Amino acid sequence: MNRSADNGIESRGGDDSASEEAAFFATATVAIIGLGLMGGSLALALRGRCAHLLGVDCDPAIVALALERQVVEAASTDPAALLPQADLVVIAVPVRASIEILHRLPALHPGNALVIDLGSTKSRVVQAMAALPERFDPLGGHPMCGKETGTLANAEVGLYRQAPFALVPLPRTTQRARQVAMELTALLGAHPLWLKAEExxxxxxxxxxxxxxxxxxxxxxxxxxxxxxxxxxxxxxxxxxxxxxxxxxxxxxxxxxxxxxxxxxxxxxxxxxxxxxxxxxxxxxxxxxxxxxxxxxxxxxxxx
CATH class of the missing domain: 1.10.3660.10 (6-phosphogluconate dehydrogenase C-terminal like domain)
Known part of the structure; x- marks a missing residue:
């Protein structure tokens, strides 16, 4: 089921369009906060498909594993060390931690950036996104995939493939952010689905x-x-x-x-x-x- 009404973008997904849909990622620096199953699998899927790929995790052992396995180019437990470089910040941590990160993001990233989260609920996340300064371009996201074993060691490059990927725009979300979200789902081989947060x-x-x-x-x-x-x-x-x-x-x-x-x-x-x-x-x-x-x-x- 595709819901592209009121978004101005055709809801396409799948590997066949990935090469045509990667304009942003070819030159972008992407920072992923949270290198568990979801963030780690996203990093594996984006390796070699964006200009630079950075990772942040609060667990030093996860940071070490990500670097050892070359999941990302650079990784740190300190978000302030890497986030200022990011064109796109992906928040892949539990919902309440995502909200806390969104509250801290203006101090962690001094520039402009697209922001998307992968959290399991959207209403409170979108509320926190709405409070971000205008230099951030936020959009909620939720890929419907995963496993009960949620660690980086269990990450899979194809985890998102063929999965529904809910996209939840804010009133302030720009057309550019919507397009980047579509590019992301195309790269992952996921199926985008535009929804309101409450829905x-x-x-x-x-x-x-x-x-x-x-x-x-x-x-x-x-x-x-x-x-x-x-x-x-x-x-x-x-x-x-x-x-x-x-x-x-x-x-x-x-x-x-x-x-x-x-x-x-x-x-x-x-x-x-x-x-x-x-x-x-x-x-x-x-x-x-x-x-x-x-x-x-x-x-x-x-x-x-």
Whole structure:
């Protein structure tokens, strides 16, 4: 699904257009703040495709690993040492840390720069971006990809390929920033999707944040004695519970109302299923299970 209305840019994505869409990056210095799974994978995908690639991380061991593996040209734990060189600053840290960085950015970067984040929620990030001085050109972003193992050691050059990439402009976001965002998604082979911040947060509450809570609840409610019979169904259904607790707490702290709405909708469906099982209404249960299978297939087909 592409949503390019009101943005003046055709929503294109994929490797086939990358060579035509890289005008900005060919001469740009890109600084990535946060070299975990998302930031590290972005760096791997941008190596050799921008003029200079810099990395910032608060963990000295991550900085050392990034330099050892030549993930970036230069890296530091001190953002002030590298950010002044950047034409594009990409913030790839948990949401509340992103907001803190945005508050500090004017002191860390004395010049002009495009700014994009990769955070899982957008409303509060966009609010922080709106307070930046006019010399910054901000735009919110959220690539819908990742793994439960979120470290630089698990970074993949193709992590973003074929993934939806939400782009959330501010009223002040320039046409140039929008175009650079499109160039970035083309280089990554991702599929851009233009959304409003509130719309984004409502959608991901159902498609991303709720599934993690359900996986956690599944693991916590399953007696350990059952472990010998935990097969593929349990492993796939519980996989998200292995994700970063720190990152997830940030998500729920910054998207609480939408997550509560998603939980209420889920609880309603769960109550219905519980009632059908209790009453042994097998025909209604069969119909509801079949409807779930049908809707899942249609849902995934619509999402591409």
């Amino acid at each position: 984004h947060d409502q959608w991901v509450a159902f498609t991303s944040h709720l599934p993690h809570l359900l996986a956690t609840a599944l693991v916590l409610s399953t007696p350990s004695v059952c472990a010998p019979l935990a097969g593929p169904g349990f492993r796939s259904s519980s996989r998200l519970a292995a994700g970063s607790a720190e990152m997830r707490v940030d998500i729920y702290a910054t998207n609480g109302p939408a997550v509560l709405e998603a939980l209420a909708c889920y609880r309603e469906q769960l109550d219905t299923l519980e009632d059908l099982v209790r009453r042994s209404d097998l025909e209604s249960l069969r119909s509801l299970l079949a409807l779930g299978a049908e809707r899942r297939q249609a849902f995934l087909a619509e999402g591409g």
